[in-house]
Amino acid sequence: MTAYLLKRVAIALATLVLASIVVFAVLEILPGDPARLMLGMNASAEQVEQVRTQMGLNDPLLLRYFHWIGNLVVLDFGRSYTYSVPVIDLVRERVAVSLPLALIALALSTLIAIPVGLYAASRQGRFGDTVSMGVSQIGVAIPNFWFALLLIYLFAVWLKWVPAGGFPGWSAGIWPALKALILPAIALALPQAAILARVTRQALIEVLSEDYIRTARAKGMPYRAVLWRHALRNAMIPVLTILGLQFAFLLAGTIIIENVFYLPGLGRLIFQAITQRDLIVVESVVMLLVTTVILVNLLVDFSYAVVDPRLRGRS
């Protein structure tokens, strides 16, 4: 067990170092002098030079890399050129929106997908299977912003249960904040649930033809019990893999939904930073996301070992 986990951690760390080198290198290669960008077109060469020295831009490459990494580790991401505030404050504000949104969407997607997948697999080839897979096919095909518009029309404009957009902030209370996140979470969750349900069904169908399912049935366990106790856990590995990928997407790839609902999330932060050449923000947020994705994958690797004892080796 420990050998497996240590190996995974080592691989994750190596990936992280590699990613940081790539991010650092790309920003080195990109044209544009951050000092000049900060000071504006009218600054004199001396002023620029002074700021460059101040910012450590004249130091050797390796020194700057380690300086940057060192600061990242203590969560000092530097200051945003455009907002003139510490990047960490910007990020913190945005993560407070994006992270709960991703988690709610992920929970919703799992709660919908697993039962639908179980149901479809247990009725494979029959009416219930055809209908649920047909619906999920639609779910995969329709873009999430269209769901979003539909949801806004139904629940915000027509029923007036929730606001149509914007985010009051967590300081306004938990309920109003959650209310603002619920529609975007559903819009994000539906297509993900459709994909996940199909993956779950496929994995289950494969597992259900295994010999040990027959052994369990020969023990006198009813079909439903066999499905939950024996089939589901064996089908979890592909499901967990997809879940890991979906979480990464939900955290950072939600820019369209954030725009539809006017949510100040991470997606919009990166988008604005890129359009305004606010490279420090881009660099920091990208590193943050890379780290999150690697951590989530590490978590998925750990969960494989929890699910499948064969990965643990002899204990």
Add this chain to the structure above:
Amino acid sequence: MSLLEIENLSLAIGNRPILKDIDLTVAPGEVVGLVGESGSGKSMTAMTVMQLLPFTAKAAGSVRFDGINILAATEDQMCALRGDDIGMVFQEPMTALNPVKTIGEQVAEGIRWHTKAGRAEAEDRARKILDRVGLPEARFPLARYPHELSGGQRQRVVIAIACALKPKLLIADEPTTALDVVLQAQILDLLRDLVHENNMGLLLISHDLAVVTEMSDRITIMRHGEVMEAGETARTLSRQVHPYTRQLALASMHVPKRRSFFPLEGEMSPKATEGVASGSKAPGTTEMSRSGHSVAFSPSRGETTPLVSVENVSRLYPGRRTSFFGRGAPIHAVDDVSLDIAPAQSVALVGRSGCGKSTLARMILALDNPSSGAVRFRGETISNRGEAELKPARRDMQVVFQDPYGSFDPRQKVEKLVAEPLHLLETKPSQSERREMVAHALHEVGLGPADLDKYPHEFSGGQRQRLSIARAIITRPRLIVADEPVSALDVSIRAQILDLFADLNGRLGIAYLFITHDLTVARAITDEVLVMHEGRIVERGVTNEILDRPQSEAAQALVAAAPDLHRAIARKIQEQG
């Protein structure tokens, strides 16, 4: 009164009839053997009793178990019977257990389900039954996972699951087919003891007539979904009234006619005689090799180099990780093995599963490299060589695997599949030449030119094994390594395939290395036998001599455990009078 009474049972799945008018009874404490070839409906009969059929299945007739009408029983009633009053053991122990649950959980699960016992009590009972089936606590705690057990040990777990609640009836569907003969004997002993202890009825399903004869009081022989003959085991098999019974018995004991290889006789391409035709060969010398002396060592053949020569070969695998940095002692899969195979000689490599047979074969085929020692093919070293250097050797050595279902790409036509090894030839044959060669190879194994454009699924298991052999002989190799080539086949098919091997050996002078745990195969078609045990060759010599008078402990165990129809019938006649 019988425990299980099947009368006039017919079964159809969809529109396909599977069973017709089956009659079968099992009394308490009785062992009934159900014999038949694949597709004869043996397993479907068992699944009907368990009511674990596909949902499109329709059964008619009567199946009564302990007074309960099984065909009319509800799913809830069946769930109450399964695992409690009727237990079942399956063929494939490697996949019969859930890989993510401990053996304790899996045995206790049925106990808890049926008796409503608490976890502790159920685990206690699971412990007892695991002890009973030969998995003592010291080495097999409940927390073991299936992947930590060998095939034989897993089958014991499956038996523990089936017998945990002392069922009245146990159905065992080919319970030992996937195991080597020594394990088979152990598992059969265990089943026999459980029958006596609990006065349990046992329905033993097998394609192996010898196994069933040894075990059962009565025997039912099935073919194409119908019962051919049924009755007391000794009488049925000694009289062999029904022609099909006779056919099965003959096929089970079949020994192919073999003829010596004369290079100038028969339909030989010039290539096939290369290297063999050079020496002066009187028929007598070949005869000599038949009578057992390895050709390479016979005095008149002193100048002939052996086709294959394995010199002090060892293969080590790194030991199991004991900690993050440490590893246990390396495992000697093959340990200092030397052997020679002469041209046109047929050699058997026998041993229990896990003894290193297949690892050795992989090194002879240059698919794996020895940790030390070397393998020579026609005098040239083939260990640790690059693929380009190996090409001539590859052309002259081919392989036939056990599973005729898994060894073909299902989406390719026979012509392409059989032609696969032709890329090893120096000059690429043209389209029409290729087709000609494939047709010739198919003819050689008894298939027709019409089969060229078929797909693998259009063939039966035996025909597929013929295809594998056609693929192996298309380059006119000097050596074929066959890894359990007939153990997945029915007895009658198996007899045909053995005949084919014997014929090709006599006609084309191909040398064989048969890897098997089945001594009847070794006896049928090999001149020499090598007995392997824990990585070493512990005994070698003329096949019949070794099998009749084994000296080493390993060989004795193999011979004693091997089911033998003659012996089994004789013993039954004594028992049943």
